[in-house]
Amino acid sequence: xxxxxDFQGRxxxxxxxYRVSAAKIRExxxxxxxxxxVHVDADVARAxxxxxxxxxxxxxxxIAQQCDAQLIRDPEAGIDxxxxxxxxxxxTHHRPxxxxxxxxxxxxxxxxxxxxxxxxxTTRTExxxxxxxxxxxxxxxxxxxxxx
Amino acid sequence: xxxxxxxxxxxxxxxxxxxxxxxTAPAPAPVRAFSGVSVGDVLPPLTVHxxxxxxxxxxxxxxxxxxxxxxxxxxxxxxLPDVIAHGMFTMGSAVTLVTDWAGDAGRVVEYGVxxxxxxxxxxxxxxxxxxxxxxxxxxxQTRRVTVELTATSGGEKVLGRALAVVALD
Numbered sequence: 001x002x003x004x005x006d007f008q009g010r011x012x013x014x015x016x017x018y019r020v021s022a023a024k025i026r027e028x029x030x031x032x033x034x035x036x037x038v039h040v041d042a043d044v045a046r047a048x049x050x051x052x053x054x055x056x057x058x059x060x061x062x063i064a065q066q067c068d069a070q071l072i073r074d075p076e077a078g079i080d081x082x083x084x085x086x087x088x089x090x091x092t093h094h095r096p097x098x099x100x101x102x103x104x105x106x107x108x109x110x111x112x113x114x115x116x117x118x119x120x121x122t123t124r125t126e127x128x129x130x131x132x133x134x135x136x137x138x139x140x141x142x143x144x145x146x147x148x
Numbered sequence: 149x150x151x152x153x154x155x156x157x158x159x160x161x162x163x164x165x166x167x168x169x170x171x172t173a174p175a176p177a178p179v180r181a182f183s184g185v186s187v188g189d190v191l192p193p194l195t196v197h198x199x200x201x202x203x204x205x206x207x208x209x210x211x212x213x214x215x216x217x218x219x220x221x222x223x224x225x226x227x228l229p230d231v232i233a234h235g236m237f238t239m240g241s242a243v244t245l246v247t248d249w250a251g252d253a254g255r256v257v258e259y260g261v262x263x264x265x266x267x268x269x270x271x272x273x274x275x276x277x278x279x280x281x282x283x284x285x286x287x288x289q290t291r292r293v294t295v296e297l298t299a300t301s302g303g304e305k306v307l308g309r310a311l312a313v314v315a316l317d
Contacts, residue, residue, distance in 0.1 A: 024209075031209035032240035033196065036253040048179075048252055057247070057256040057312075058240035062210050082226060086235040090260030096253075139260075 003119035003144055004078045005112045012070050012107040017130055018063045022099040025055045032056055042099075054096035061089065064125040064138035067105040071123060072142075079121070079144055087120065088141040094134045102130045110139075117146035179251040182291040182316040191281035191295065194245045198233050198267065199274030206237045220271065232266035233275070238306055239263075242279045242299045249281070249295075250314045257292065257315050262308035267301045277301045284311070291316050 022042070029039035034056045037044045045053045072079050097103070108124045120143050127136040203217045212234055215222040223231045239261050247253040269275045278300050285294045297310035 027209045028240075031202075031206040032237065032244065034240075034244045034247060034253060036244075036247055038253055048254065050254060054254045056240060056253055057243050057259050058236060061212075061236050061240075065210075065212060086263050088260070088262045089236065089239060090258070091256075092258050093256060 002078060002114075003112055003121060004076060007071065007074075007077050007109045007121075008112040010071075010109040012067070014104040014106045015067055015070075017102045017104055018066070020055065020097050020099055020101040020103065022053050024062075025053055025059065025097075025099055028059050028062065029056050032058065045098075050096065050098055052099040054098050057091060057093065058089075059097055060091055060093075060125075060127060060136045060138050061140075063103060063105055063127060064140065067107040067125040068123055068140060068142075070107055071109060071121070079119075079142075083145040085143045085145060086140070087143040088122075088139075090139040092137040092139075094136060097127075097135060101135065103127050103135055104130060119144040119146070179255060179317045180249065182286070182288070182293065185283060185286055185293055185316065187283050187286055189283040191245055191249045191283075193281075194242075194248075194279040196238075196241045196277040196279060197274055198237065198241075198269055198277060200231065200269060200271060202274075203231065203233060203237065203269060206234055206240075210234065210236060212236065228266070229268055231269050231271075233269055233277075235261075235263040235266075238267055238277055238299060238301075239310075241277065242297050242307060242310065243312055245279050245281050245297065246295050246312045246314060250316065255314045255316065256312055258313040259311070261297075261310040263306070264308040265301075265304045265306050267306050275301050277306065281312075 026040050042052050071077050105125045105127050110124050111122045113120050122141045125138045128134050207213050217234050220231050267275055281295045281297045284296045292313055292315050295312045299307040
């Protein structure tokens with residue numbers, strides 16, 4: 001089933017608020033092996049000028065993938081999740097995600113294209129606080145493998 | 149298991165009021181100075197060992213519970229050689245090379261990779277990911293440094309075009 005090219009350019013409404021917690025930051029930092037105490041020790045974080053403990057650089061994927069799910073689970077998009085492979089990922093941090101942040105994600109479908117029998121979809125999630133402060137731009141390209 | 153608030157600070161700062169905590173707050177670890185960095189500098193390499201337990205840990209932490217990352221029969225059924233690591237696990241663990249070198253994980257302002265090959269994680273042995281990094285460019289105006297990362301597993305390059313930009317002091 002081909003991916004629906006009409007989805008290119010689509011922008012989804014902002015998601016429900018995601019609240020960044022110190023506990024989730026610690027859990028994520030331990031899982032990727034980031035031993036910087038700035039993830040777990042609020043005193044260290046404040047001494048470096050942050051409001052509270054901060055997330056590792058790839059933590060935003062956790063929120064961005066929840067945003068991507070809006071597209072992937074949309075039956076009209078025609079994406080077979082069992083054939084999805086992660087092709088590329090990029091983050092631009094306007095500032096680190098910080099414990100206590102209440103962020104919403106806005107999903108943009110930047111490109112939908114076919115190449116070599118596969119479909120490639122690039123999405124961009126703009127993460128901002130509820131007050132509208134830009135925090136992170138997460139760009140992801142997924143490859144939907146074609147039938148054999 | 150410690151709670152969220154008792155972070156086990158190794159600085160010996162006393163517990164108590166915010167004021168007391170502020171008075172004994174640890175000195176910030178020095179962030180690497182831009183002036184000491186040159187293009188071509190090689191960062192200390194890193195070996196990341198990954199086994200099934202680690203992938204289950206990452207699955208829970210990241211909320212990416214795709215079965216191909218922990219369920220061997222399922223992975224093989226969908227045509228993979230074995231369980232494979234989350235690309236995002238590889239990306240997230242590789243960048244610790246950069247954050248340790250920079251001295252503050254909050255200094256990474258851009259980070260992007262291509263996932264070129266999966267990291268295959270056999271049940272018995274797990275897998276090693278070898279990560280290295282080199283300074284590709286340094287901008288004195290912004291004091292931003294671009295580090296190119298190389299990550300291999302089983303002799304295969306698993307990340308491509310892996311670039312992290314860090315803002316130094």
